[in-house]
Amino acid sequence: MDELSLDRTVAVVGSGTMGRGIAQVALTAGHPVLLYDAAPGTAERAARAIGERLDRLVEKGRMSAEQRAGAGARLVAAGQLSELAPAGLVVEAIVEDLAVKQRLFADLEGVVADDCLLATNTSSLPVTAVAAPLRLPGRFVGLHFFNPAPVLPLVEVVSGAATDRAAADRAHATARAWGKTPVRCTDSPGFIVNRVARPFYAEAFRVYEERGADPATIDAVLRESGGFAMGPFELTDLIGQDVNEAVTTSVWTAFGFDPRFTPSLAQRQLVQSGRIGRKSGHGWYAYGEGAERPIPHTAAPAKAPESVVLHGDLGPAVELVPMLEEAGIEVVRGQDHGARGPEQADQEQGGPEQGGPEQGGPEGGQEQGGQEQGGHGSGVPGSPGRLELPGGAVLRLTTGLPATTAEGPPVVLFDLALDYRTAGRIALAASDTAPPSAVEEAAGLFQALGKQVSLIDDIPGMIVARTVAMLVDFANDAVARGVASPEDVDTAMRLGVNYPLGPLEWGRRLTAARVVDLLDALGALHPGGRYAPCVRLRRRAAVERSRRHE
Structure with a gap:
């Protein structure tokens, strides 16, 4: 299906950080944009802030003065919800409260035309539940942007249980027309990124809780050896420990307290103490004037063997x-x-895909x-x-x-x-x-x-290996459960959280059998199901082993 035409109005409800960012994306793509917020005066202030952002783009040479003038003329702050009647697409970015979102969309159905696409930017609530009270739930989708929306390319296009394929197709095409990289996913807790990324934080916190290494060392190893842009301790300080822990708890609860998603007690204590990261001046690390930069453990120079x-x-x-x-x-x-042999060497270096169950091989x-x-x-x-x-x-x-x-x-x-x-x-x-x-x-x-x-201490699976093995397993499990295609999972993890490789690609490089063996070793030492490999990963490992013995 074609994208929303540029002459159709995009309405954004909610003028906080995400609402402003989404409005700016639609505006610079060429749409008329209506910005609405229930708090009086908030939408007007947000519209001025977006104008200032556009002015900075002009100063940096990334937008012409003519384009800036045109965008400013297309942006209108709406004073009443009824003013959103002309919209062809409404994107909601308000408080993460199910009842509040449901009331908003029920009210919107009485305002907009029946062909208007309705979308939520929720990151934690079920899209299906938000759409449940609607008269036409088939036109409802999740459009999950990542912050900052004008900069980050990924958009998760989430289909709820009642979403029509045509609605998801139009949302996908529209996000692509806006210069984003959309990925499709079903309405599962955490969608793609917030589901698959959990072990990146959880394993690091577990290593810390086991006193395997201090936060600065764990961060340094994952950055400088694992290739991640940031370590999990510094990243959660940036996100906010309260926000990160809330997402983890939400996913854990949604999955019926599955041990694979168990939150960290150490992080819970940080939140309880009010040390929630940069915004409070202290999280895993201290911030502010005079705060010392954390230093990872580094061994003294030693003589190399001949x-x-x-x-x-x-x-x-x-x-x-x-x-x-x-x-x-x-x-x-x-x-x-x-x-x-050359075939074995090729596989060890991350050689060509040999096919999985979808293609007939591992x-x-x-x-x-x-x-x-x-x-x-x-x-x-x-x-x-x-x-x-x-x-x-x-x-x-x-x-x-x-x-x-x-x-x-x-x-x-x-x-x-x-x-x-x-x-x-x-x-x-x-x-x-x-x-x-x-x-x-x-x-x-x-x-x-x-x-x-x-x-570091003699902990099972070390740091990078256990983290990557769990990411590979979570990604395989998401594919097996129909959350998203293998390609979309890897794209989401590279663009949404800046991983150096998609976890499925990383799994191909390591081989499924090696990942399963590592997880089984961890599971033997830490029974309870946290490290139990998913069925899809075990099947791939079995195929690899059978081919090896042919």
Whole structure:
């Protein structure tokens, strides 16, 4: 279906931050815009504020004076709801209260024409419930913009249980015509972004609660090794701990208190204490004049080993081998180092999609480690790839279990990285039996590659690996339950929360089998269902393993 034509009026109800932003988007796209707010005088002030924003765009050369004049002429502050009668689309951005929204749209139905599209910008309430009292619920959709709406490209187009396909199509086409990137999703708690993103915060808070590392170190590892734009502690301080915790609690409640969505007790205490982030001057970190910048733990410089022995295959960390050789560290191939075929190497580097259940195969990859191949056993043929350090300790990528549970020589685990070449920091966790010399050798090795090293406690799954594994699982679960297509899930997570990769793409790079093994290891140590892989992910892992044995 075609988008809303530019001669049709767009009405925005609610003139707060989101309402102003949505009005500006529609205005600069070329529509006449009516801005309404129930509080007297508020819409007029909001219209002036939008005009000031447009003036700044002119000053920056991003809008001509002529375009600014035209936009200003098309923006009108409405004094009464009845003035919205000409609208072809009404977008609501008022308080997140179901009863209030229902009353508003019931009143709007008595004002606008039957062909007017009605939309809510809610981020937490069910679209189906908001539309329930309407005479024509088929024309009702969710249009969830992200703040700031004029800047961020993502719009979630949410279809409620009664939404007509034609209405969703028109909303999707209109958002695209406005220069946005729309994604379709069904009316499920959290939609796409607020559902799939929960582990990014939850796993970091869990690591902190387990005293695995301090907030500054966890943030630094996720930024500099995981490739995320911000760490979860600094990001929730920016969002507001009260806002982030409320969304988490809302999703958790909507899912019947599913343990996968359990809120953080540590965050709850922050909110209870009034330390809700930048807006209060203190959250996980302190803000304001004189506040000290948090410093992540960084290991002291250590001497790199002259050589290491490579056993097996390093899987997602395979790029470390040429990096070590380029740094002048000799890599001796051990007896159990198997040759890698081109197909396997391609999959380890995030090669072409091999197809999933939708295309007849897994999301890519050959399983190269984990429980099926020997778990944490050291020196066992088929066990996960590892580097033997000169002192006899073993350096290995985390597979989910703590280093201390490994049999044999002492183990030092290193965390997953988005790209080991570009990563600026690597987290290490040593077994309780590892001597200081083993830790120094491991730290020196990564420092020789130009990385800063953060030493953390021996926690299951480390930091990046467990976070990414959970994001991959949540994304697969959302697809399996029909929330959105795989493409729209990855697009939403890249554009909505600026992830370096869509979680489904990340899962293809790692392989489903490796992710399942890591989650199973975490689940064995933390029973209760929090880390139980979804059925779709398990099926993909099973297909990968069956293909490996063909």
